[in-house]
Amino acid sequence: MDELFLRPFLTGLCLALFLPWLGNLLRLRDEWFATLGLAHLSAAGAMLAQALGISILVGSPLGALCGALAKLAAGARSNAAYGVMMLAGWSATLLVAANGGAGEALGHALIDGQLYFSGPAEALIACLLLVGGVVLLPLLTPRLIAAVLFPANEKVNRLPAWRWHLGFECLVVIAVAIATASIGLMACFALLFVPAWVSFGRAVSWRQGVLLSIVLGLGCYVAAFFTALRFDQPFGPVLVGLLVMACLGLRAGLSRRHG
Known part of the structure; x- marks a missing residue:
């Protein structure tokens, strides 16, 4: 691989390993819509940061974090809360883009992604995110599962x-913010949603489901x-x-198997 594309590849690789794993917990909590809600707030934070002369790597997580804290304070644990975040973030993003100099270009970059232009900062944050996930998710998962099964x-x-x-x-906020800035809003949503959706339909245990989703996300990413x-x-x-083709193929195969 050309050295020019090695850093972007490693950045995306870390996200492709982590996001499907995280997606299983979001689906378990019925919060798979989190990506679109938090990503829109993340984009709005990035746009405001640029308008104020602040790095988007600071503004992007702060925008999503504000939404997560508001949801937690309100005690709302459902996709409805993320739907409100998406509308608020979409409105703020487009208004800032319409009134900013380079806002429109940045808005397109956040939606479409700019993985091939990822720099050392994005690569480092993605790597730290993966390491943090490997440490924290095994500790958080039993408590989060218990909260769903025994509320x-x-x-x-x-x-x-x-x-x-x-x-x-906070883990979701950071993951969505860095993924939105690196691979784009819809690609981030697809990695969180599709592998977990497939694994929930095929896996016979939690561990198998996590492994299946990671393999699917990683394979499609490469x-x-x-x-x-x-x-x-x-x-x-x-x-x-x-991801969509892999999902349809696997679910069609599952339907024929049970048919």
Whole structure:
């Protein structure tokens, strides 16, 4: 591989390993819509940061974090909260883009992704995100699963549930912010949603489901990266297209098996 594309490849590789894993927990909590809600707020934060002369790597996570904190404070755990975030972020992003100098170009970059232009900062953050996920998710997962299966347990036993819920929200915020800036909004959503959707329909255990989703996301990412590079195509649409085809193929195979 050309050295020019090595850093973008590693940046996306870290995200392709982490996002499907995270997607399983979002689907379990019925919050798979999180990407679109948080990503729009992330984009709005990035646009405002640029208008104020601040790095988008600072403004992007802050925008998403504001939404996550508001949702946590309101006690809302559903896709409806993320739908409100998406509308608010979409409105703010387009208004800032319409009144800013380079806002329109940045808005397109955040939606379409700019993986091939990822720099050292994006690569470092993606790597740290993966390392943090490997450390934190095994600790958070049992508590988050218990919160879904036994929702009254935290309240009855007066557990400090806000710690793991807030920790998970922060992890999602950082993941969505860096993924939106690197691979684009829809590619980020596809990696969070599609592999988890497939694994929930085929896996017989939580561990198998996580492994299946990671393998699917990673395989489609590698294929999309080199296909887009070889045929000079935009990376985001190629990745989303491959994920959708893989999803339809696997689910069709599952239907025939049970038929």
